[in-house]
Amino acid sequence: MPAFSLALSEDQTTLQKWLHEFAADVIRPAAAEWDEKEETPWPVIQDAAKAGIYSLDFFAEAWRDESGISLPLIMEELFWGDAGIGLSLVGTTLGAAGILSNGTLDQIGEWIPQCFGTENDVKLAALAVSEPNAGSDVSSMKTTAVYDEARDEWVLNGVKTWITNGGIADVHVVVAAVDPALKARGQASFVVGPEFKGKGLAQGQKFKKHGIRASHTSEVILDDLRLPGSALLGEKPRLDERLARARERAAALARGESVQSARQKGGQAAMATFESSRPAVGAQAVGIARAAYEYALDYAGRREQFGRPIVQNQGIAFMLADMKTALDASRLLVWRAAWMGKNNIPFTAGEGSMSKLYAGETAVQVTEKAIQILGGNGYTRDYPVERWHRDAKIYTIFEGTSEIQRLIISRAISGHQIP
Numbered sequence: 001m002p003a004f005s006l007a008l009s010e011d012q013t014t015l016q017k018w019l020h021e022f023a024a025d026v027i028r029p030a031a032a033e034w035d036e037k038e039e040t041p042w043p044v045i046q047d048a049a050k051a052g053i054y055s056l057d058f059f060a061e062a063w064r065d066e067s068g069i070s071l072p073l074i075m076e077e078l079f080w081g082d083a084g085i086g087l088s089l090v091g092t093t094l095g096a097a098g099i100l101s102n103g104t105l106d107q108i109g110e111w112i113p114q115c116f117g118t119e120n121d122v123k124l125a126a127l128a129v130s131e132p133n134a135g136s137d138v139s140s141m142k143t144t145a146v147y148d149e150a151r152d153e154w155v156l157n158g159v160k161t162w163i164t165n166g167g168i169a170d171v172h173v174v175v176a177a178v179d180p181a182l183k184a185r186g187q188a189s190f191v192v193g194p195e196f197k198g199k200g201l202a203q204g205q206k207f208k209k210h211g212i213r214a215s216h217t218s219e220v221i222l223d224d225l226r227l228p229g230s231a232l233l234g235e236k237p238r239l240d241e242r243l244a245r246a247r248e249r250a251a252a253l254a255r256g257e258s259v260q261s262a263r264q265k266g267g268q269a270a271m272a273t274f275e276s277s278r279p280a281v282g283a284q285a286v287g288i289a290r291a292a293y294e295y296a297l298d299y300a301g302r303r304e305q306f307g308r309p310i311v312q313n314q315g316i317a318f319m320l321a322d323m324k325t326a327l328d329a330s331r332l333l334v335w336r337a338a339w340m341g342k343n344n345i346p347f348t349a350g351e352g353s354m355s356k357l358y359a360g361e362t363a364v365q366v367t368e369k370a371i372q373i374l375g376g377n378g379y380t381r382d383y384p385v386e387r388w389h390r391d392a393k394i395y396t397i398f399e400g401t402s403e404i405q406r407l408i409i410s411r412a413i414s415g416h417q418i419p
């Protein structure tokens, strides 16, 4: 048995092949239509549910894979098919991950199945963190959650924005400030069931986007949303303890104690969701980049100018060599981070961020080069590469912009508080 191997298991190869067929036969043929419609592709989600791909069991099985690689494999194949449809298929996992990382075992058992529904009654979930004035700086969130002790209810008020599946989801996981003065350490997550739609939770503006247009992105308005005490993800006494520690930490800092000693007094808030999902997001970008690279390679071999295929020019061939190199490097970074995450190996150099940063920027560059290789055809909507380029751009923005990933990596490697 070799000590080191990048070989996929038989199960993983089978999974990859099956998903590739679904992506090629079902997702990709539908991609242009849903991109133009700018609507959630319900028939494709339905097909994926029937095939057993859009289901809790499917994602739970992938999550259980001890190597950590199955999830990136799934993402790469689905997003190779189409990123907008891909996000409509996996957006629910963001909400589910919010429940998994913050909820009690009972809450996980109660709510995660409701995020997916069943083959014949498909449901969606959403994770609502971002706000108009709190994007990269999540700590400045204005949405509040106030506990009404007399009625054992939480009252939420605020506006969330750019939420994938926002307003159309059956289950919304909402992050809100319980003690705004404590910034990120004063936040908690709440689960909102479908019965609150129109009763405190409403969809606001639906955004018209540059890319991933088959994925629904909206504001979510929370207006005196009254939730039962049980909607708090995690136990109330533990939240109270965490808040008490954070208040002690804030007081210690105010007294001039060092950040290090104050840090020991404060707990971390609900942001674990993002760090663990970054390699999977990077894998989505790998899928888009691979689609564009393969298409451009094939085109360059068939398109003739000056009496020979354009690939016989170094200018084109070297571009393809760079595309393939960056693509493979991205996948290796994604696989490393996914493997580390699954095996609880700490990201001491921001490895999760590295994978998302590099794969996201590679997807933008590779899709741009693909347009160049296709020339005029690449610039038209008769060919898919312009769509892939539009889709790729989101990977330098959501789940932490490229600049924020660089912040995380630079802080991790230097140990300095880079502002």
Ligand SMILES: Cc1cc2nc3c(=O)[nH]c(=O)nc-3n(C[C@H](O)[C@H](O)[C@H](O)COP(=O)(O)OP(=O)(O)OC[C@H]3O[C@@H](n4cnc5c(N)ncnc54)[C@H](O)[C@@H]3O)c2cc1C
Residues within 6 Å of the ligand: 094, 127, 128, 129, 130, 132, 134, 135, 136, 137, 161, 162, 163, 164, 165, 209, 212, 217, 394, 397, 398, 399, 400, 401, 402, 403, 404, 407, 419
């Ligand atoms: C299609 C789409 C889907 C999304 N889905 C979700 C979702 O499901 N749930 C959710 O909660 N959110 C979602 N988001 C929100 C997304 O996570 C935010 O857009 C992202 O975090 C960036 O925040 P912002 O847009 O406010 O940009 P800003 O924070 O305003 O950043 C603007 C620019 O300033 C830079 N910048 C900011 N701070 C620094 C700094 N300290 N150093 C250097 N540069 C900096 C940024 O990198 C960026 O280039 C989605 C967004 C989009 C567009």
